Amino acid sequence: MARKIGSRYTAHQILGRGSAGTVWLGTGPEGDVAVKLLREDLAADQDLVERFVQERSALLCLDHPRVVGVRDLVVDGSELALVMDLVRGTDLRTRLEHERRLAPQAAVAIAADVADALAAAHAAGIVHRDVKPENVLLDALAPTGPGGAPPALLTDFGVAKLIDSPSRTRATSIIGTPDYLAPEIVEGLPPRASVDIYALATVLYELLAGFTPFGGGHPGAVLRRHVTESVAPLPGIPDELWQLIHQCLAKAPASRLRAAELAARLHELLPAVAGLPPLDIDEQPDAAAAGEDPGPAAPAAPSSHESAGPAVPLVHSGAGPDANRDTHTSMRVPGADELAGGAHGTARTPRTAGERRAGSARHHREAERRRRIKIVAAGVGVGVVVAVGGWLATSDGETGSLPRPSAEYPAGR
Template identity: 50%
Template structure:
């Protein structure tokens, strides 16, 4: 069922009206009932809730954006997980998008286009600094805040959104078999290799600037999505009637080779230097589609054996018909990339009575002769400079490898995400653990397991920061798990998150090993906190599964009703260590502080049609009139709609 106007979104928001939609979700204006503030909520369509990839990208949008703090990036305020409904609550940006501005105006004056583009690059520079690539920059994903426009700088209004399909840099440094992006804005390396880094964002921003100046993207035209996308690889960018200085900067942004493009920071600075010289230029007349595209110069010969920095692109013959994938659009697409097998060369049968040299043109013969000399020299160098027998050449340190993982939210409202950045040269893994809370503040201690590289390995040395951390003591907690740590001294505010960092000395070999180690750490932690053989109140935020409301089976009218809140662990209810008793005496328990922020997170309510009354602080229930079948309702932190078993109210 799609959201309806006035319907609740979690406990804090109400849907107001729909303001946009896309392939995976809808954007709604919502009202925060706590302070009546209007926000924007991006809601994943229910039919996609079982799609693991879409859910991962959707949740990642919140995770990524909470790490970004830049005036030109839309700020994320909340993540709502409610049954099969997932929603990211963001600041509401009123003023429309760059797409709407283009639709209304056709083209923008160069000075304005340059200012807006520089602000987009500022947002990307902030994202790149924390290891994030947007992957889908286009006018639709650039909003204009009408309340933030300042003087003669239109760039002050820019707010970049939709990092939902962003790929964290180095998360998986390998080719993908899928293309994520919009065909008219895809970089050449994304089209041919399925790989995107910061240069891809810079390229897409160059396409955006071209469109702001001319009213069209450079490679739009007839053909399928594949045809449009492949023009980024095969065609030259049609020249615009703009000053040479501006064209040179734009051409650098749109360079075919990623290494030839400037960084986002450098590009923003270059554009701002141009503003004074183009301040008086009028907007261009919207450009018509060119009659054809000029083929870009690309190397025809590849010298194999030279270690490439990226997988070699497979050439596609221009004579082959493009596969029919549908009409070209500006919609973001996720489409499998075909794996192409390079055809094996067919060996020609030698002709009798004529030698290869007599049939070969003189220039080619000389070229092959030179190549043969180089090959002989290379072989000789191998034998001269190779290490002595029994020794191996020192291996070059590989690049930093990263990985990330997120647990399913626990009943207490705790969400845990983990990311690791592994330096193979130092054999050091830097682990960042983010704890998030939903409807109540949460506190430690939290259990974290950081195992060795293999199951049989000893526990690695770990240095912690941002928290008070000790080794888990099985004699105290009742949880016997190797390599366990007790992370304390943290309070996670409601609807917010905190992080803690650990540096682990460990030897891991490549991306798969890093992925497997982080997965093993998360799995070991989950197994330990879910052990049904463990009793006791250790690590309550992670181990609490429910809360049981208990009362006497009968009480007397006119007296306070004794109510006890029992924690339910994986091993079952725990009557020995109650969370709370009402009427209460003394300070709240450490467990209640951890899972609900103390008594402020506890509220009782009448479940007996007026036969009960509750004190103003919601903590004391009094029986009023005779009733044979009553219940009391309770809320404890993230646990809502708790109900006691039926009880009776009698006279004395």
């Protein structure tokens, strides 16, 4: 199954597949590497190849402990590959699928590592444009940090920018992952460094809550919420941490912190969240929002992310249940009338465990049931009053009995 990649590298086995290509475990002159082999249609795009070559020096120069380094770029016939550092452990999406949410200190520590990576990239003039759990790798071989979190490294720098070229996309399209897209991208503005801050704040929210602030449902509805809806607060975290998340999820890019500022603030917050357990909150599952009763919660899978495991797939498998999380999903830019329409009541909102979410189908059913009970009770009262009045009007003082409530207002239902 081994295949040559250029003249210096050999790919031995597939680690993962994604929408941009396939990641292989490979070897080169300096040892083990990860080789991201881009799809054939991408490699056949001459404009894309030229853009990769132009960006090669910038990607190779991005050297930081929290960045998965790019070692080489291979252009060989119909093959286009990025050769990167090999990280052994797991990615953040896999850990979330095992645990759903993390303790606040672990979540903040991971977000601080990613913010450090973004600060280095932004200082070099590079915008990531696709920050999400699939692109955050957790190094299982390194010592753990605050909250037991392994060091986090950010990968896939430059891929979104290079693939999103004028020759590959129309002016009315956007590329990205809906749950993490900043409002200005949805509105068609060019992505700046602030889009990475918005995406990282969304990831931190997801690590704490177990779901993204504007996710759920059709991708178009998700995009609309980014523009029109306010983020719901998270109960149970220090106010300073919430204010930090809220600021970085601001609709206006200029209101967000810069990466270096965000990293410093997150590192300062680590002592304040030490020892806090994962948040005890819930959200209405999408099935219930669609009028279906959610089934029993699936038991949590045993966590094995702390042990040294296989090499991390640098792209998500793409075979998960939520296709909206695929990298580089091409979507039409919503029109102004669509954005103005809103999608209120459909975003997943944190609430105390067991509490019904206002606006959900189950919430409406319970409200309707309570309304009917009130009508029945009122009807029974009216029936009794009418019956008493009729009895008093016809009674000659002898003992009598009240008639049954009328059929219109049955005594029970």
